[in-house]
Amino acid sequence: MDTTLRLAPSLGRRPVKARDTAIRLAAHATLAARLPAGACIAVQSGRIWLTQTGDANDYFIEAGQRHVVARGGRVVIESFTPQAVLRVLPEATPARPGFP
Numbered sequence: 001m002d003t004t005l006r007l008a009p010s011l012g013r014r015p016v017k018a019r020d021t022a023i024r025l026a027a028h029a030t031l032a033a034r035l036p037a038g039a040c041i042a043v044q045s046g047r048i049w050l051t052q053t054g055d056a057n058d059y060f061i062e063a064g065q066r067h068v069v070a071r072g073g074r075v076v077i078e079s080f081t082p083q084a085v086l087r088v089l090p091e092a093t094p095a096r097p098g099f100p
Contacts, residue, residue: 021087022085024084026082027081027083030077033075034074035073036072037069037072038069039090040068040088041061042065042087043063043065043085044085045085046079048079048080050078052073052074052075053075060080
């Protein structure tokens with residue numbers, strides 16, 4: 001069963017200030033959200049599948065990897081492991097040791 005989760009209104013209306021809020025997805029749970037171009041999805045554990053409006057490609061992103069949204073719009077993420085933990089950052093940041 002697919003479950004669509006929505007980001008809290010505060011995340012969609014203003015820049016995220018706390019960058020340490022993790023999103024946990026159970027196996028095959030989905031997250032659908034509208035994200036701006038330049039937003040970064042950083043996977044901390046597990047593996048996710050990601051697709052976005054206007055992009056014919058689908059992406060599989062592993063723990064320790066990041067994906068930067070090329071075009072603003074709807075992004076759908078699904079967990080492909082028993083649990084995936086990810087963060088949605090308002091913009092791509094340089095990688096630093098210990099964090100994708």
